[in-house]
Amino acid sequence: MSDTNPKVDAFIKSQKAWTAEIKSLRQIALDSGLQEDFKWSLPCYSHDGQNIAIIQNFKNFCALMFFKGHLLKDSKGLLKAPGENSQTARRFEFTSAAEISKLKTTIKAYIKEAVKAESSPAAKTEKKAPRKQDIPVEFKTKLANNKKLKAAFEGLTPGRQRLYLMHFASAKQATTRVSRIEKYIPKILKGLGMND
Known part of the structure; x- marks a missing residue:
């Protein structure tokens, strides 16, 4: 033992x-x-x-x-x-x-x-490249209008980025997607992942 x-x-x-x-x-x-x-x-x-x-x-x-x-x-x-x-x-x-x-x-x-x-x-053996995650239009708009947010999001690890994008995109309604995005903007700006 x-x-x-x-x-x-x-x-x-x-x-x-x-x-x-x-x-x-x-x-x-x-x-x-x-x-x-x-x-x-x-x-x-x-x-x-x-x-x-x-x-x-x-x-x-x-x-x-x-x-x-x-x-x-x-x-x-x-x-x-x-x-x-x-x-x-x-x-x-x-x-x-x-x-x-x-x-x-x-x-x-x-x-x-x-x-x-x-x-x-x-x-x-090499891992397959993860499937490219689409960026919801609501988040694209936020990134385009907020340079700090864009820089902070791009500074996250690919895994953290993917987790955020999957969470945002899984909402069926635009209002829910916007609500989720707003909720996590402070974490993204701090360089944190969803679960950090």
Whole structure:
């Protein structure tokens, strides 16, 4: 078993939900020989310096996400993509510690496969370029009329830009799109992403 990280201990103590599930996933990862770290404010597990998996806690479920889950066979169809635009990440989603306990052997097998896949030539393959996100006309207008906003938006990482654009464009009505844009202008001007 690998060593525990005190930052993960503190994280677990701070959680109001999914504590038993996080502890179970942590134990499985450590028993599988992964090194524990605390990255992106979450328990993260690596092998030989390569990120393998991360424990995620959401409102409705707890997850163990494999960074390169697309390389796993997943013949049982247990892994889910975190979003429609996800190219490589795949995750197990759980709503109880009993589910995790039932799949313990399977989870360990997936971790073993993920470690092996990380050292394969396929792990080095290039990601496809993300689909170009259209800019809603309401946001185009705001950018054209506000140089500071345009500069701040262009200064964001491509992922942050894409997330904003997807959120703005997903509104069906123009008034909702404008409302969403107005709400997030202060964050954009500060150089922050939607979830920062």
